[in-house]
Amino acid sequence: MALNHFVNELEILAQIAEGDQRAFTLLFKHYQRFVFSFGKKITHSEESAGEIVQDIFLKIWLARESLPEVKNFGAYLNRLVRNHSLNVVRKQLQDTKSAVEFSKIFSEVDESTILQLDYNETNNLLNQAIAELSPQQRMVYQLCHQQGLKYDEAAVQMNISSQTVNSYMKDALKKIRNHFRKHAVAYPLLILGLFDKHHF
Template sequence: MELLQKIALGDEHAFSLFYYRYNKTIYLFAYRILDSEALAEELMQEIMLKIWMMGDELLRIEHVGNYLRVMCRNRCYNQLRQLRREAGKNKMAAADWQEGSNETEESIFLNDARNLLEEAIARLPAQQREVYNLCQIQGLKYEEAASKLNISVLTVQSYMKIALRSVRNTMRNTMRNYTGITVILTILKLF
């Protein structure tokens, strides 16, 4: 596949095209297994980062769809095993999960992106931050968030729209100091 050849050579535009072509498929597949929007999103980002970092190994892939499904399935099952272990220890499984203790390049990139996103969220006004956390992080529907906060659904929608715009702008401004795949993954996740 020509797109994989370009990605193997470090073509960020080709990776962006690949991302838009496959991110929803990976996300939906992961969501069906994990039943968590946040975990499915995180896993999708990790798979995309892995694809970017594979280099010449990408040239060995014959059937991209099958390859991504197998990779996604395996990572989902690993995630579920990890969550079960953590749940057995009375930990908050989804919130505290991290990918082991080894600091590979992959985890460093991903942690940088997460930290930048967390900083952008922390800059939101309190109400917007609360709505963002409930809807984007915890995966609540607007109606559920409105009920929990005792505000109208339209107010939740309005706060969410403003919060997303603010996070995007903050990320764009912050990202000017960063280069490479961290920028691509973080910005693409916000759109």
């Protein structure tokens, strides 16, 4: 779908950079449909597209102080959504042992455009979330996500099935995402209530 810009977009971005949640809400309402549609087009999944919307705007808010440096927010958002959506697809394909097929797509992505989060803030939130996982979920996350083991390799090490590993990983990632959204510093909780994929 077409990407329509704010007339006073630079002013809105400057206000968001100063922590203005009202301005951020305006930005969210203006671009959420585009992010959802673009994410769905790439992932072919409404559920994934809904998660992409919240992930993208969470990243934008956490890195809001850098927004005044963005000269073309439309192009910036376009690349950000594309890269994030392709990362989602890559993870899905890796889970189904199709990483080779995805590499043809991902090789064309310019990862330098991905928005950078504040490292300390993000790392602290991640460590908190991991600590709250169940022992099994934490072990699966550490083996597969941090150490890079494949699901079948982690299954052998934990003496469980690869299907169980997959289930633990999905639950772990869901809990981590929810923790991040709940505790992200100064992230407007209103945004979580604004988004409803059924409105698209």
